[in-house]
Amino acid sequence: MTPNSSPADLSAFWMPFTANRDFKEAPRLLASASGVYYKDVNGRQILDGTAGLWCVPLGHAQPKIVKAVQDMVAKLDFAPTFQMGHPAAFELAERLKQYTNNRFSKVFYTNSGSESVDTALKMALAYHRARGDGTRTRLIGRERGYHGVGFGGISVGGISGNRKTFGSLLTGVDHMPHTHNLEKNAYTKGQPEWGGHLADELERIVALHDASNIAAVIVEPVAGSTGILVPPKGYLKRLRELCTKHGILLIFDEVITGFGRLTTPFAFDYFDVEPDMVTTAKGLTNGVVPMGAVFVKQHIYDAFMDWPTGIELFHGYTYSGHPLACAAGLASLDIFENDGILEHAKGIAGYWEDAVHSLKGLPHVVDIRTIGLIAGIELASIAGKPGARAFDAFKQAFNDGILIRTTGDIIALSPPLVFEKSHIDELIGKLSGILQTLD
Template sequence: MSDTNITTEQLQEWDKRYVWHPFTQMQDWEREEPIVIVRGEGSWLIDSEGRRYLDGVASMWTNVHGHCRKELNEALKAQVDRLEHSTLLGLASEQSILLARRLAGITPPGLDRFFYSDNGSTAMEVAVKMAFQYQVHRGRPERTRFITFKNAYHGDTLGTVSVGGIDIYHATFRPLLFETIQAPAPYCYRCEHGCASPAVCGMQCLSALEALMEEHGPACAGLVIEPLVQGAGGMLVQPPGFLRGVRELCDRYGLLMIADEVATGFGRTGRMFACEHENVVPDIMAISKGIAAGYLPLAVTVTNDQVYNAFRGDYAELKTFFHGHTFTGNPLACAVALKSLELFERDNLLETLQTRIIRLAERLARLTQLPHVGDIRQCGLAAGIELVEDKSTRRPYPWELKTGIRVCLEARRHGVFSRPLGNTVVVFPPLAITEDELELLMDGLERSIVAVTGE
């Protein structure tokens, strides 16, 4: 610990007294002895007592190259000695310029206009507002609605909650939200059509989506989608071809396609961006989380010249995009992001990642033999292991049993930190995790599932 006069017990006491944790029932939290993290090394988190935990969720899906990577630390230290922050309102900023130019070389073709913000929710809030205002400037102010998907999660600001689709997170706030048109999402056994295979499910959902567009398209500004996998919905993976089909329907009915790559971007799916797997170029794309390798808040909403040019005009026309954030284009975050992209290339990370993706698939396949493991879903180095009370009917454990939480608490005894999505145990480690560390992670999760479910 940095201050040897402060004990772990004091930190735990002060945490319970003063800190309100996100997505946490604080009454339960106050009964526990929280782990207090003080250091990080590579894929490991180290607590105030010196215990080590494999970071199985990449510190909320952000970490890429490991904790306290020397080159990233040095980039941050060098920048903080030059400039900590300067506004982009009325000034340009060196690091934000350099990062935008660098991003233009890796984003899908034509996406080379970058609007900075500071987290995934704000990047998506910008995208929604940008899409609507674009339609206004194109003489289509009646296009006020958005098509969204069941089980979607796009953030926690009110605009992004409006385009979300997870009742447990979003239902409370419904009186404050704008109305959207929700389409079915293709997850085979749990979809609304009772499909026999993922391919059939994808076609059925595309057919349902087209029917919605035929009915509501003229009133819609755009469609919002998490490409390939819905993260917070439970790591729900879309069948091949679905994303491409959505792009074609958006083109046919004149809707802007907004891709939420906050969780999937920067290598998580095995490509730099998930859209690349199906050669899809959205009209607007939101990126965050991995962009700054888990070091600092940073997000970008990316679009093309067609959208960008709709906002250009004389000052009196009021075509300006009246949106912004205090720490937009923060030089410290941009400097780290630039160094992170350099490390992607230097470490050949996307190529070396493929062997770990294959090994993860092999370890996940082994779990299918367990009697209380239901569906297992993987996309790149992200996976969800669904725990079920009855495997034959896929009946989930009752919510109040907190089975997923208990598995993750048990995993700590095996040196693994994980966090569930309900009854789904998430696997989402730093991209730079070694193969030996990946084995330790999966060993710990497997033992914990067996211990908690009584197998």
């Protein structure tokens, strides 16, 4: 098989989050990528409107990252981090600490967002036990939340399709309501005015279970995989107040919003709300090598260090702090810090917002919501066929040379932060044409 040809047999690969039978009837195969474009196996150029899978903020085949990974694999292909270490793991942790403006003092490495979530949940439970609050075992998520695909993540998550076929999941989990309301907040730019009061639902849950039994609340600052749900004004600050009041840890899942997606380093910068832990992945290495990390406040770490001498947290992964991932992470941070990436993102954010909202009024469009360099375009569903209309748009988009993402009947856009206005024009122009032809 030549590099740009299609494989003869597609049957062996059971594809994730994919309609396998549908895909294999008409495969969409990507062969290469550079900058903000993919090429498929036929040499067609595909504009990347989703930054890969939310994970390539700096564009594809970024030369500095490519070289850093090449250099590292020639020097140190693997090193264990159980009772061992290698310099790049410590260097990256320090750089990440600084990138949070020293708000978080400890970094625990994982290999994905799902692993970051399960790690943070385990840390929360163990933290309370270390402090003598072992009854704090209940975890609180949110309806329509997405926190990866581990059993912890799907338990606190609130997307039914991710939960319904996997049994009883973790016990002792409750959910706050989501904040999406088309009647009150349709066509919002930035944070909606209505819905901040929904944070007070946490008080109801506390009254039901008692704070002494609740370990942590986990939310996405902006819910991504469910279709771009932006927090109402005051919502996240109120959650922070209530968690502090009741001694509950607050975890922000920033796997999507971290590393510039809102034009700030993290969503906690954008919203000026500091959680106790932050889960990250995706943009951490620009998607080049799988890696995740949990950022932790000093007081959480200190609680473990008060335990008897020995292993303080019985948790970790074979590939935690993998040398190649560390090299990609360090190179990515260099680019963020030296190449004006966030400044560029801020500079095009308004143009992006206006361009996306220009789709208002097109057939079947019932809502558009934007924040930073993210957009959700909600379509009316076909009766009896939820998700079919947006999936048809996804297929047409690929055929027309743009990559979009859909969840249900919502189109989600999250372009690389290095997009230019001409790329926005191409993406939205083609998407406009597609929306005008949908059944």
